[in-house]
Amino acid sequence: MRLRYFVALAIAVIVSAAVVVFALPPAGSGSITGKVTYMGTPPKLKPIDMSKEPSCAKQHATPVTAENVVTGPGNSLEWVVVYISAGERGGGGPSQAARYDQKGCQYVPHVLPLEADQQLQIYNDDQTSHNIHPLAKINQEWNKSQPHGSPPIDTKWEKPEFIPVKCNIHPWMHGYFVVLKTSSYAVTGSDGSFDIKGLPPGKYTVTAWQEQYGTKTQDVTISGSEAKTANFVFTVTPY
C-alpha cells in the first residue's frame, strides 16, 4: 500500500517537473534589439498600375509601389526578418495561428515570418478573385483559387524555407512566407528597428534576411537578462 502511494507520488513529481521543463517557454528576459540599414543606392520602386482591377485601385488613395526594397529615413530598411538561427535550446512553440491577408490587391503583411508547423490562415478581403500561389521548393508548392467571399484557407508549412508568394491573376502581387525553426523573430518596421525578447542566457547566431539581398549573420552572447544591440547593414544596388 505504502509502495503504491510512493509510486503515485513519484509519478506526480516527475510529471509536474516535465511540465515545468518542457511545456513552459524558456524562461529568459534577455533581448536583442537593433536597426537594419542600407549602404548604397536602393532601387526606385516600381509604381503599380491597378487600373485593371478597379475594386482594388479605389482602396488606395496614393499610388502603390512594389515592396521588394522599402526604405525609410536614416537609410532604414523595412520588411527585414531578424531571427535566432542557432543557439536556441527549444522554444515555447507557436501558440496562435498566423494571419495573412489579401487586401487591396496587396499582401498584408508583405513578409510574414512564422514557425514551422504553425497554423496559417489566408484571407481574401477583396471584391475580386485571387489565386494564392506559394512557390515552395523544400515544402510542396500549391496553388489555390480564392474568389471573393471564400472562407480563409487553413494550412501550415512543415519545413523551414523562404517561400515567395504570388497571385497569377494580379501579377504585381508579391509576398513572402518566412518559415523558421524558432519563435524568436521580428520584422523591421518602417524605421528599420527590431526587438527580439524573452531570450535566456546563451550564445546565439542572429540572422537578418532581406528578400532581395539575402542574409547577414552576427553572433551575440547574452548573460543574465542583458539587452544586447545588433545592427545590420545591407549593401544595396539600384538594379
Add this chain to the structure above:
Amino acid sequence: MIPNKFAVTFALGSMALLSLGATVVTAQATHVNSVSPNLGAPSVETEESRIDGVTGHAYDGKKLYRRFCIGCHGQDGNGEGENAQWIDPKPRDFTEATFKCRSTPTGTLPTDEDLFNAITRGFVTTNMPQWRPLSPQQRADLVAFVKTWSPKWSEEKTGTPLNIPPETPITIESILRGRTEFQKLDCWECHGPEGHGDGPSASTLTDDKGNPIRPYNFSTGTRFMCGETNRDLYRIFMTGLDGSPMPSFADVVKPDEAWDLVHFLRTLQPLKTQEASLWKSYVAAHGKDIKPIGPDVAAGVQ
C-alpha cells in the same frame, strides 16, 4: 563493473550522437534554402512503382531514362538536358517533385498511375511525346526511377485522389450555370472572355521557374494537357496544374457546379459535342439576351 562501463560508454556515445544531430539541424536552419536533391531520396536499387498489377523497378528505369529521357530532362533530372534550351515549355524538373497532371489535391504528390498516364499520354502542345511504344512494364520502371530524384518521395505520402462523382446530365441550364461560374471564378482573366487564352492577365503568366507560359486556348480544340474526356477536364481545374499559374478550385467549387463548368467549357471548343450543339441552338434563339463575359460585367455585378 563491465556492464557499468558499457552503460557509461553507451550514454556518452548517445549524447555525442544527439549533439551531432543538433548540429546538423542547426546547420539546416542556417541555410534553409540549400537543397541537395538526392539527399534522402528513395534508392535507385529498391524504389518501386505499382500500376494496375505491374510493378516497376527504378533500377531498370534508370537504363531506360538514360536511353530515352536524359536528352531533355538531363543527367541530374533537373530538366536541364542538352535539348532543354531549345524547348518551350521547359522539360519537368524532377528534383522538385512538382507535377501538373495529378489526380491528387494541389500541394500533394501524384500517384504512380498519374505519372504512368503522363508518360503514356505525353503532353500535347509541348515537346513531350507519347511513350506508347514503350511497354507498360518499361513505363512503370520509368515511374519508379522518376521518384528517386527527390527526397519528398520518401518523406511525404501520396495525396488521396480526388473523388469525381458521376457526370450530371448535359442540359442548356447546366451550360448556363457553368457560364456564370466562368464569369464569377474569373477564369476569363487568363483564358479570355471567349476562351481564346487571351484574358487580361494572360501575357503576364509565368511558371514556377519564371518562364512565360500560355493559358489553354479553347478555340484550338486540341486535347487538354492532362487528358481529353469530361472527367479529365473536371480533374484539371479541381486539382490545378501545380508548377503553373492554374490554381485548384476544389475548395470553392461544389461537384455539381464543377460539372456545370465542364459543360460550359466544352461550348468554347470548335468540336462536335452535345454541349456545343445545345449552345448553338440557344444562341440562335436568345443571342441578343446573352451578356458578354468580362471585366465590364464584373464591375456591374460588384
